[in-house]
Amino acid sequence: MADYTAPHWHRAALLVIDMQRDFIGDMSGYSVADASGASPTAVPGTAAIVGTLARLVDSFRSAGRPIAHLVRFYEPGGSDVDPVRRAAVEGGAQIAAPDTAGAQIPSDVLGAEVRLDTAVLLRGAAQQVGPGEIVLYKPRWSAFYRTELDEWLRENGCDTVVVAGCNLPNCPRATLFDATERDLRAVAVADALSQTTEDRLADLALIGVRVLSAAEVTDGLGVTYDGIALHPFSPEFAAESYAHTTSTLTRFMAWERTASAAEFEPIWRGWMQGRSAGTDFVFAVVDAGTGDFLGQVGVHHAHEPISELGIWIREDRHGRGFGAKAVAAARDWATEHLPGVEGFRYPVAEQNTASRRIAESLGGVVVDSYPTDKFPVVVYRIPVDA
Numbered sequence: 061m062a063d064y065t066a067p068h069w070h071r072a073a074l075l076v077i078d079m080q081r082d083f084i085g086d087m088s089g090y091s092v093a094d095a096s097g098a099s100p101t102a103v104p105g106t107a108a109i110v111g112t113l114a115r116l117v118d119s120f121r122s123a124g125r126p127i128a129h130l131v132r133f134y135e136p137g138g139s140d141v142d143p144v145r146r147a148a149v150e151g152g153a154q155i156a157a158p159d160t161a162g163a164q165i166p167s168d169v170l171g172a173e174v175r176l177d178t179a180v181l182l183r184g185a186a187q188q189v190g191p192g193e194i195v196l197y198k199p200r201w202s203a204f205y206r207t208e209l210d211e212w213l214r215e216n217g218c219d220t221v222v223v224a225g226c227n228l229p230n231c232p233r234a235t236l237f238d239a240t241e242r243d244l245r246a247v248a249v250a251d252a253l254s255q256t257t258e259d260r261l262a263d264l265a266l267i268g269v270r271v272l273s274a275a276e277v278t279d280g281l282g283v284t285y286d287g288i289a290l291h292p293f294s295p296e297f298a299a300e301s302y303a304h305t306t307s308t309l310t311r312f313m314a315w316e317r318t319a320s321a322a323e324f325e326p327i328w329r330g331w332m333q334g335r336s337a338g339t340d341f342v343f344a345v346v347d348a349g350t351g352d353f354l355g356q357v358g359v360h361h362a363h364e365p366i367s368e369l370g371i372w373i374r375e376d377r378h379g380r381g382f383g384a385k386a387v388a389a390a391r392d393w394a395t396e397h398l399p400g401v402e403g404f405r406y407p408v409a410e411q412n413t414a415s416r417r418i419a420e421s422l423g424g425v426v427v428d429s430y431p432t433d434k435f436p437v438v439v440y441r442i443p444v445d446a
Contacts (some may be wrong), residue, residue, distance in 0.1 A: 065268035067245050069280040069291050070346040073126040073218040075203055076117065077225030077232045079169050080131055082155060082162030084110065084226070101155050101162070103227045105254040113224055113252045114168045116274045121171070123281040123289060124348045126216045127193040128186075129165055130203040130231070133158045133178065140199055158182070165195070184208065192216070201234035210242060217351050220245040222277055224252035228260055236269050249274050282343065285389035288382060290343035290357060293331050297344040300353040301328065304374035312409040312435065313372065331358075339363050341394075345373065345386045357386040359394045365402040367394055369442065371415070384418045387442075391422065395444045406440040416440075 085102025120127050134141055134155045141149045149155065156163040158178040167173045170189055177187045181197035186208060188194055196207050203209050213221070221239045223232050223246065232253055239246040246269045250256055261271045272280075282291040291297070302324045305317045318324045334340030339362055345354040355373035369390055373383045387406075394401055406424055408415045416438070424440035431437070 063295060064243075065245055065270065066294065066296060067220045067222070067247050067270055067280060068296050069220070069282065070289060070344075070351045071218050072220040072222055072247075072281070073128060073213055073216060074117065074120040074222045074224065075209075075235060076113065076127065076129045076169065077203065077223065077235060078130065078132055078227065079106075079110075079113065079165055079225045080156050080163055081166060082160075084166065103254055106226045109224075109252050109254055110166065110168055112274050116224055116249060116252050116277060117169060117171070119274075119278040119281055120222075121190070121193070123284050124192065125281065126212075126218060127190075128203070128209060128212065129170070129189070129193075129195045130198045130207075130209075130225075130235075131163070131165065131176065131181070131195060132156050132199075132231075133163060133182065133197060142200055186212065198231075201231045202238045203231070203235040204238040204242070205234075213244070218244075220247065222247040222249060224249040224274075225254075227255045228253045229255055233260070233264070236264055237267065240267050240269065246270070247272055247277065249277055283389050283393045284348055285392065286385050287348050288354065288385050288389065289346045289348040290386065290389050290393065291346055292335060293328060293342040293344050293356065295328075297353060298325065298328050301344070301356060304353070304355065305372070306375060309372060309375055312412040312415065314407075314432070314434070314437075343386075343390065345382065354382050355386065357390045359390055359398070359404075362394065362398050362401075365400055366405055366441075367398065367401055368405040368407070369394075370407075371418070378414070383415065384421055387418050388422060391442060392445045401444060403444055404442040406442050407437050408440065409434075410436040410438050 082101045083103050084106045134149045134157060136152045136154055136157055139146060139150055164176055174189050180187050186194040186196055196209060198207050221244050223236055225232060236246050236248060248264050248269050248271050250261055250271050250273055252274050265271055282289050302321045307317055310317055331342040341359040341362055343357050345357055347354055354377050358370045360368040369387055371383050371387050406419045419440035419442055422442050424442040426438050427441045428439035
């Protein structure tokens with residue numbers, strides 16, 4: 061059965077909601093301390109999520125995924141305000157007023173001291189604050205209301221939104237509902253949202269929002285390496301994986317293409333079980349720029365000192381260096397994440413010169429060989445990343 065709510069991490073964007081100093085309040089202990097002290101507009105619990113949220117934003121930057129920061133401005137005396145706050149603002153209340161310190165996003169979240177360009181934002185335009193990273197002004201609860209967010213997501217090839225920030229019952233919740241109404245896959249990051257409760261998160265799950273931790277989101281984003289990304293294999297990749305394992309591709313593989321996608325399903329579900337058990341880690345290889353599926357790389361026998369690496373790249377992308385990048389990325393990931401790993405086996409068909417060159421480019425040397433019914437095999441030993 062198709063799953064229309066599971067996040068597509070290679071097509072995900074992060075939406076950071078209302079992380080402005082007036083709403084955070086006490087910033088003591090963080091690099092932006094000039095807004096320290098209690099604020100009458102501070103939302104309880106928001107200062108406490110700054111560290112987790114900053115790490116989440118860094119994970120999206122590292123993965124090369126788009127990020128949009130959504131902000132509010134209330135012009136004292138103005139009336140373009142939510143009805144519940146309109147009378148107070150018309151009376152001169154100062155809440156994230158344009159060009160004030162309280163309206164700014166802390167550098168912990170933005171990654172640098174960036175002054176918001178109020179004139180640009182109030183026109184409805186995006187302010188670029190980094191590669192693939194923008195700020196948008198939203199005049200009401202939802203990040204989609206009277207903004208260019210929907211168009212920006214489509215332009216960036218995103219079908220999944222990950223929502224974090226301030227204050228779940230209001231703007232994040234409205235944004236998540238509007239995202240699902242646009243048939244976007246939606247994730248609420250439970251430990252990077254303020255004002256969460258079990259009931260509030262359960263209500264979101266009822267409309268198909270996935271409730272995950274920041275660590276789970278970071279894990280889903282996978283590994284980026286020189287223009288490619290490795291994502292833990294999940295059902296979203298099954299159809300393309302099956303479509304590209306052609307009979308000509310598998311001529312140098314120890315396995316054969318299954319007769320049908322239905323027969324393939326227990327195989328890829330077994331990969332996911334292996335990941336949960338910590339014994340085998342199969343990744344989908346994706347073009348980090350376009351999100352195109354390129355193939356797969358695996359780290360097998362991960363509980364042993366000498367793990368095994370395996371790779372295949374779809375035939376129409378051969379000769380572009382993707383295989384070498386994928387194996388190098390898998391080696392680096394395993395070196396960092398598998399305690400006690402001492403090196404890697406890399407078995408390859410003797411006649412597969414392209415794959416043998418990958419091993420040799422990573423310092424691999426032949427340590428074994430053996431015949432099979434399909435082809436003779438040579439085994440390389442690839443060292444851990446120095």
